[in-house]
Amino acid sequence: MSRISPLRRDAPPRIRKPGETRSRHYLRLMVKDEPGTLGAITTALGGHRVSIMAVTQRETSAQTVPVPVIVVTHEALEADVQAALADIVAAGILCEPPVRMRIVDE
Numbered sequence: 001m002s003r004i005s006p007l008r009r010d011a012p013p014r015i016r017k018p019g020e021t022r023s024r025h026y027l028r029l030m031v032k033d034e035p036g037t038l039g040a041i042t043t044a045l046g047g048h049r050v051s052i053m054a055v056t057q058r059e060t061s062a063q064t065v066p067v068p069v070i071v072v073t074h075e076a077l078e079a080d081v082q083a084a085l086a087d088i089v090a091a092g093i094l095c096e097p098p099v100r101m102r103i104v105d106e
Helices: 037-047 077-092
Strands: 023-031 052-057 067-073 101-104
Touching: 023 037, 023 077, 037 067, 037 077, 052 077, 077 101
Parallel strands: none
Antiparallel strands: 023 067, 023 101, 052 067
C-alpha cells in the first residue's frame, strides 16, 4: 500500500526566517516604578504593530524596587516583537534584560 505525501512535489518546501514567524508572546519586563514607564512599553509595542492581549503590573510598597510588568501579546511577527523590545531597552526603563517566550497555540 503506497502512502500519498501531503507535501507538494512541484515546489521545494519553504523554510521561514525566524523574523517571519507569527505567534503570541509572553514578555516579562523588570522596570523602574516611575510615571510613564507603562506608556513607554505600550508605545513601543504599538509602534511596531504588536497588539497587547493582557498586561499586569505588580504592586510594590517601595519605589526603589524593580516591578515586573507581564505582557501577553496577540499574534505578531517575531521581527516586530524584537524591534519593539529593542526600543524598550533603548528607553532606559528596564532594570534587567527582558524575558521573551513564544506562545505556541496548537
